[in-house]
Amino acid sequence: MKIISQIDKMKTHARIMRKAGKLIGLVPTRGYFHGGHLSLMQTARKQCDVLVTSIFVNPIQFGRGEDLEKYPRDIKRDEELAKSCGVDIIFYPSAEEMYPEGFSTYVTVENLTNNLCGLSRPGHFKGVTTVVAKLFGIIKPDLAFFGQKDAQQAFVIKRMISDLEMDVTMKLLPTVREKSGLAMSSRNSYLTEQQKSDASVLYKSLELARELIINGERRPQKIIKKMKDMIESVPYIRIDYVSIVDTTFMKDIFHVKGEILIAVAAFIGKTRLIDNMILNAEDQEK
Amino acid sequence: MKIISQIDKMKTHARIMRKAGKLIGLVPTRGYFHGGHLSLMQTARKQCDVLVTSIFVNPIQFGRGEDLEKYPRDIKRDEELAKSCGVDIIFYPSAEEMYPEGFSTYVTVENLTNNLCGLSRPGHFKGVTTVVAKLFGIIKPDLAFFGQKDAQQAFVIKRMISDLEMDVTMKLLPTVREKSGLAMSSRNSYLTEQQKSDASVLYKSLELARELIINGERRPQKIIKKMKDMIESVPYIRIDYVSIVDTTFMKDIFHVKGEILIAVAAFIGKTRLIDNMILNAEDQEK
Numbered sequence: 101m102k103i104i105s106q107i108d109k110m111k112t113h114a115r116i117m118r119k120a121g122k123l124i125g126l127v128p129t130r131g132y133f134h135g136g137h138l139s140l141m142q143t144a145r146k147q148c149d150v151l152v153t154s155i156f157v158n159p160i161q162f163g164r165g166e167d168l169e170k171y172p173r174d175i176k177r178d179e180e181l182a183k184s185c186g187v188d189i190i191f192y193p194s195a196e197e198m199y200p201e202g203f204s205t206y207v208t209v210e211n212l213t214n215n216l217c218g219l220s221r222p223g224h225f226k227g228v229t230t231v232v233a234k235l236f237g238i239i240k241p242d243l244a245f246f247g248q249k250d251a252q253q254a255f256v257i258k259r260m261i262s263d264l265e266m267d268v269t270m271k272l273l274p275t276v277r278e279k280s281g282l283a284m285s286s287r288n289s290y291l292t293e294q295q296k297s298d299a300s301v302l303y304k305s306l307e308l309a310r311e312l313i314i315n316g317e318r319r320p321q322k323i324i325k326k327m328k329d330m331i332e333s334v335p336y337i338r339i340d341y342v343s344i345v346d347t348t349f350m351k352d353i354f355h356v357k358g359e360i361l362i363a364v365a366a367f368i369g370k371t372r373l374i375d376n377m378i379l380n381a382e383d384q385e386k
Numbered sequence: 387m388k389i390i391s392q393i394d395k396m397k398t399h400a401r402i403m404r405k406a407g408k409l410i411g412l413v414p415t416r417g418y419f420h421g422g423h424l425s426l427m428q429t430a431r432k433q434c435d436v437l438v439t440s441i442f443v444n445p446i447q448f449g450r451g452e453d454l455e456k457y458p459r460d461i462k463r464d465e466e467l468a469k470s471c472g473v474d475i476i477f478y479p480s481a482e483e484m485y486p487e488g489f490s491t492y493v494t495v496e497n498l499t500n501n502l503c504g505l506s507r508p509g510h511f512k513g514v515t516t517v518v519a520k521l522f523g524i525i526k527p528d529l530a531f532f533g534q535k536d537a538q539q540a541f542v543i544k545r546m547i548s549d550l551e552m553d554v555t556m557k558l559l560p561t562v563r564e565k566s567g568l569a570m571s572s573r574n575s576y577l578t579e580q581q582k583s584d585a586s587v588l589y590k591s592l593e594l595a596r597e598l599i600i601n602g603e604r605r606p607q608k609i610i611k612k613m614k615d616m617i618e619s620v621p622y623i624r625i626d627y628v629s630i631v632d633t634t635f636m637k638d639i640f641h642v643k644g645e646i647l648i649a650v651a652a653f654i655g656k657t658r659l660i661d662n663m664i665l666n667a668e669d670q671e672k
Contacts, residue, residue, distance in 0.1 A: 111553075205493065210491075210492065212490055234550050259490055263491035264493070265393065265523030
């Protein structure tokens with residue numbers, strides 16, 4: 101396994117692989133791997149010839165007062181885990197390498213970023229789409245693997261790929277969960293065991309929503325109310341949003357129909373957690 | 387020569403050429419070819435195996451009240467001219483093909499677009515960089531040819547290519563001029579012969595600037611003042627801007643030094659004309 105920090109070196113390497121007809125897979129990450137990342141790498145390993153994972157805590161996707169500085173990092177541990185998943189190359193650039201002096205170009209996806217995390221974290225998705233566009237430019241993967249935990253991110257990137265005709269096939273893999281149901285996240289490392297256990301209420305609220313829909317509920321406001329009630333049963337969890345949106349424009353819907361995204365975000369202290377469920381209302385009928 | 391209107395068809399075609407090891411050149415245009423376009427195509431023809439020219443009057447780079455509707459078009463004439471220059475493929479998509487319903491992704495270059503045409507035409511460069519990024523995505527040219535007449539555009543696109551690590555080499559070719567010195571432009575077709583003759587004052591003002599610099603003038607305000615006086619000698623020309631900027635950030639400079647861009651924009655009636663000169667102050671010393 102190679103670790104490459106320089107853009108030019110990564111580009112040259114990827115170019116050689118591409119010329120040799122190898123299928124390149126990319127798992128873009130911020131590092132501090134958990135089961136979700138490992139699942140992405142393991143799946144990617146089976147689908148491509150050359151597996152690249154990028155580790156980059158992208159400063160421009162963090163807002164003011166967010167956890168950029170204290171975001172957990174452990175490159176040595178990540179290296180071991182990546183190796184065990186069969187990763188060929190870790191691309192591990194510095195912020196100065198990715199955003200040299202004079203850097204001025206940004207990719208934004210409008211419409212889909214006005215709600216959910218886009219509303220709570222202004223500028224976040226601009227940072228995400230810019231860095232992903234740049235990673236695609238450097239590595240030119242045939243396949244790129246993302247986790248469903250960041251569902252809005254996935255829909256936004258999918259839109260970018262399609263709108264700008266990037267030659268990348270996006271693979272969206274299911275959220276990996278703790279036994280309790282809690283979605284795995286590097287940010288879970290900020291939590292105590294008790295908090296982790298209590299935080300599984302986010303997942304349980306999504307299961308509740310699914311149950312309600314199976315039983316015929318089609319009014320988003322009713323579903324959201326019951327989800328909020330459940331989450332608020334843990335008094336120290338502060339809800340950021342609970343929303344039900346369409347999967348094309350991420351807009352709040354007024355009737356449950358077709359493919360929908362049920363998304364929650366909540367704070368435990370300063371730790372912000374997200375979770376979601378994508379489902380097709382029609383498939384849920386009894 | 388092929389004419390392709392569909393993105394998928396263009397992508398497939400370009401992919402086949404690329405796989406065959408052909409060097410692909412792109413001349414992106416809005417059509418209604420003049421000597422400037424022909425010069426780009428002729429030069430490109432010599433430097434690549436497959437020459438593609440795109441013809442697309444890009445609606446998102448035109449502002450409100452600008453000349454999108456009346457922008458001159460003549461695809462039949464363009465086809466003949468392209469053929470005579472040895473173009474292999476004209477990519478000629480519709481606006482619906484480029485911006486289907488739901489299109490939401492934009493590429494913006496900040497900093498470099500706050501001055502000159504970026505100041506006069508808000509949103510213009512966002513439209514330019516977005517469409518060029520998309521054309522690059524579709525055609526994936528090795529080389530892309532632009533004219534110096536749109537100098538700010540060229541610097542902005544160069545920045546985008548570099549920031550997002552697009553694998554395209556930009557070739558910037560000199561402005562082609564009428565005998566009078568007037569820079570060739572599709573918009574010259576809006577002018578009477580008298581107006582065309584008078585409009586050459588823009589070029590003459592640039593020549594005056596160069597002369598002043600050769601003679602040791604280093605104060606931009608003095609140079610700009612003399613350029614404006616010269617342009618205003620044609621009473622019906624309305625100056626939009628006369629600026630001297632650095633070529634990295636397009637910022638007004640306060641002392642002539644290093645590589646500079648001297649740029650002018652002016653209206654004759656509703657017709658907006660631009661012209662510029664790039665020079666290195668140190669090279670101009672007597």
